[in-house]
Amino acid sequence: MTLLFFKVFSMKQFSKHLFWQIQNGIFAYVNCFFW
Numbered sequence: 001m002t003l004l005f006f007k008v009f010s011m012k013q014f015s016k017h018l019f020w021q022i023q024n025g026i027f028a029y030v031n032c033f034f035w
Helices: 002-034
Strands: none
Touching: none
16 A cells, blocks of 8 residues: 555656656757747
8 A cells, every 4th residue: 555655656756857857858948949
């Protein structure tokens, strides 16, 4: 039970981290493109 909760929690953290990485990458690309 606790292990399952931890697995789901880590998956959520990982997806959030991945989302921020992609967003930062797009932001940096747009900055380079416009400047």
